[in-house]
Amino acid sequence: MCGIVGYVGSEHAKEKIIDGLKRLEYRGYDSAGIALPVNGKIEIRKHVGEIKNLEKIIGGDDYDAPVGIGHTRWATHGAPSDINAHPHGNQNNSVAVVHNGIIENYQEIREWLQREYGVAFKSETDSEVIAHLIGIYYDGDLLKAVNKAVEDMRGAYAIAVIAADEPDKIVAVRKDAPLVAGIGKGFNLIASDIPALLKYVREVYFIENNETVVLTKDNIDIYDEKGRKVKREVFHVSWDADAAEKEGYEHFMLKEIHEQPKGIQDTLFKRLADDNSINLDGITMTKEDIENFNKVYIVACGTAYHAGLVGKMVIEKMAEIPVETDIASEFRYRDPFVDDKTLFIAISQSGETQDTLAALREAKAKGARIMSVVNVVGSSVARESDDVFYTWAGPEIAVASTKAYTTQLICMYLIALYMGKTKGAIDEDYYNLIISELKALPDKVAAILEKEKDIEKLAKKYYHKEHIFFIGRGLDSGVSYEGSLKLKEISYIHSFAIAAGELKHGTIALMDPDTLVVALATQDFLYEKMVSNIVEVRSRGARIVGIAKEGKNEIEKVSDEVIYVPQCIDEVTPVLAVVPLQLLAYFIAKERECNIDKPKNLAKSVTVE
Numbered sequence: 114m115c116g117i118v119g120y121v122g123s124e125h126a127k128e129k130i131i132d133g134l135k136r137l138e139y140r141g142y143d144s145a146g147i148a149l150p151v152n153g154k155i156e157i158r159k160h161v162g163e164i165k166n167l168e169k170i171i172g173g174d175d176y177d178a179p180v181g182i183g184h185t186r187w188a189t190h191g192a193p194s195d196i197n198a199h200p201h202g203n204q205n206n207s208v209a210v211v212h213n214g215i216i217e218n219y220q221e222i223r224e225w226l227q228r229e230y231g232v233a234f235k236s237e238t239d240s241e242v243i244a245h246l247i248g249i250y251y252d253g254d255l256l257k258a259v260n261k262a263v264e265d266m267r268g269a270y271a272i273a274v275i276a277a278d279e280p281d282k283i284v285a286v287r288k289d290a291p292l293v294a295g296i297g298k299g300f301n302l303i304a305s306d307i308p309a310l311l312k313y314v315r316e317v318y319f320i321e322n323n324e325t326v327v328l329t330k331d332n333i334d335i336y337d338e339k340g341r342k343v344k345r346e347v348f349h350v351s352w353d354a355d356a357a358e359k360e361g362y363e364h365f366m367l368k369e370i371h372e373q374p375k376g377i378q379d380t381l382f383k384r385l386a387d388d389n390s391i392n393l394d395g396i397t398m399t400k401e402d403i404e405n406f407n408k409v410y411i412v413a414c415g416t417a418y419h420a421g422l423v424g425k426m427v428i429e430k431m432a433e434i435p436v437e438t439d440i441a442s443e444f445r446y447r448d449p450f451v452d453d454k455t456l457f458i459a460i461s462q463s464g465e466t467q468d469t470l471a472a473l474r475e476a477k478a479k480g481a482r483i484m485s486v487v488n489v490v491g492s493s494v495a496r497e498s499d500d501v502f503y504t505w506a507g508p509e510i511a512v513a514s515t516k517a518y519t520t521q522l523i524c525m526y527l528i529a530l531y532m533g534k535t536k537g538a539i540d541e542d543y544y545n546l547i548i549s550e551l552k553a554l555p556d557k558v559a560a561i562l563e564k565e566k567d568i569e570k571l572a573k574k575y576y577h578k579e580h581i582f583f584i585g586r587g588l589d590s591g592v593s594y595e596g597s598l599k600l601k602e603i604s605y606i607h608s609f610a611i612a613a614g615e616l617k618h619g620t621i622a623l624m625d626p627d628t629l630v631v632a633l634a635t636q637d638f639l640y641e642k643m644v645s646n647i648v649e650v651r652s653r654g655a656r657i658v659g660i661a662k663e664g665k666n667e668i669e670k671v672s673d674e675v676i677y678v679p680q681c682i683d684e685v686t687p688v689l690a691v692v693p694l695q696l697l698a699y700f701i702a703k704e705r706e707c708n709i710d711k712p713k714n715l716a717k718s719v720t721v722e
């Protein structure tokens with residue numbers, strides 16, 4: 114979504130702000146801008162398109178200052194354009210603001226400002242109203258003016274504001290959109306996300322919801338919604354700045370696919386004691402809590418939701434409790450049955466997906482126990498949960514989620530095992546069997562990655578296809594949804610996933626000699642049924658790429674190609690079966706010369722409805 118960066122110190126702000134904005138490019142954006150107080154006024158420069166377009170209009174002259182704010186915009190209100198880009202100023206540019214989120218009552222405010230103050234709006238955006246509100250309330254105290262302005266605003270917003278008459282400070286506010294403050298020496302920073310800060314600081318403050326922060330070059334003061342100063346723990350960021358770089362891979366996505374063995378290793382082994390007991394770091398759920406639950410919801414969006422589909426099956430099997438999965442944008446509006454016997458599990462890589470956050474709040478309001486599986490430390494979903502289970506996958510930069518998905522699956526298994534063992538639903542032998550199968554996964558994923566050239570060959574054969582279907586049964590059906598999403602979101606090929614048994618109820622009518630079907634057949638107990646489903650689609654002329662465990666060779670007789678994954682117990686196959694699908698999607702998109710890390714129309718974190 115939108116990216117915010119602010120700098121206040123004794124040096125030039127421009128370079129730090131542009132550096133920070135570049136680190137936020139992965140969030141997806143369509144325009145960029147910067148505001149600096151110059152000669153007693155705020156000068157705003159902004160441009161549609163990539164940051165390099167902005168650099169062309171801020172380089173040549175001595176346009177700079179020791180304080181400033183910058184922004185990368187992902188349009189929600191008003192098309193991408195220079196005038197709709199942020200920052201936005203008030204009438205005389207005595208204040209300027211950058212904003213991430215949506216002001217839901219902006220029309221009402223806009224009309225009031227026009228009627229009562231004769232404000233002439235320049236842009237079509239909701240964000241511009243913030244600048245004018247602050248401008249009319251400003252009487253020399255920026256913090257006071259900002260606090261008054263946010264009282265009029267409804268919606269989700271992270272904002273950063275500067276004023277020409279106070280060119281030594283930035284005021285920022287966080288409500289339902291992320292903000293993090295970087296603690297420097299002789300300077301301070303504010304940003305939407307940690308990568309924007311890493312070049313300059315390692316110590317940060319996470320800004321909580323409804324908090325306001327005032328930054329000067331020597332201080333960062335945080336205030337709660339009642340205006341009381343709050344003390345905040347310093348968080349040390351251990352991520353190496355380069356960890357977010359590509360490290361030699363052509364794309365972040367390929368790098369992150371290859372980081373999966375390490376992500377799985379880190380997410381799993383850090384939680385396993387020598388006796389195989391699981392220490393759910395910081396999870397406060399007790400045996401009584403677990404026995405109290407009579408239902409689990411797993412709610413998420415996109416890839417995270419697909420991890421939930423696998424989670425449903427493994428938690429039901431191992432913890433013997435009914436599990437319902439739902440996409441967050443549906444859950445939040447269907448008045449679901451939730452009470453204090455419900456465990457609500459939110460899965461989110463970014464921890465800032467607005468739909469998932471809203472669904473979490475809905476469940477919390479109805480008394481559910483909230484657990485989240487999140488990759489970004491200190492993100493909103495994490496902070497609003499009773500218990501957080503981090504996927505230690507490291508920063509996931511590519512819009513297409515890969516290592517977050519497989520580490521989310523690991524968390525699903527650990528939660529299932531923890532609950533099942535605590536309830537006595539599974540015996541020691543089965544528990545240890547699954548643990549040992551999980552421990553073997555990093556090496557098995559690495560073994561699949563060694564075959565990437567074979568998968569690249571397949572991609573070269575099929576990249577021109579217009580329709581590619583993914584089919585599977587049981588756990589494979591959940592994985593086929595993920596394989597289909599990976600393909601469509603980076604290659605723009607029409608793709609469709611369906612439970613193989615459902616084909617005969619209509620979809621098989623679409624099969625023809627131009628169709629490619631990726632058939633997942635990793636579940637031993639469903640293997641024969643999958644082979645007959647493959648025969649059905651093949652008899653209608655479709656081409657077949659089979660995914661099966663090593664040794665299950667019958668599938669070769671009914672497939673054009675087969676990708677084998679290492680032998681393992683059925684329950685853990687999703688972590689292996691998804692890897693060839695990720696690679697297939699990647700190499701097909703590469704053949705089609707798509708913008709793999711930043712696909713069109715997509716953002717890494719969808720922080721609006």
Ligand code: AGP
Nearest residue numbers: 415416461462463466512513514
């Ligand atoms: C996955 O490849 C997509 N980028 C998208 O579906 C994503 O999984 C979804 O928006 C949820 O994001 P989250 O995990 O950060 O909540």
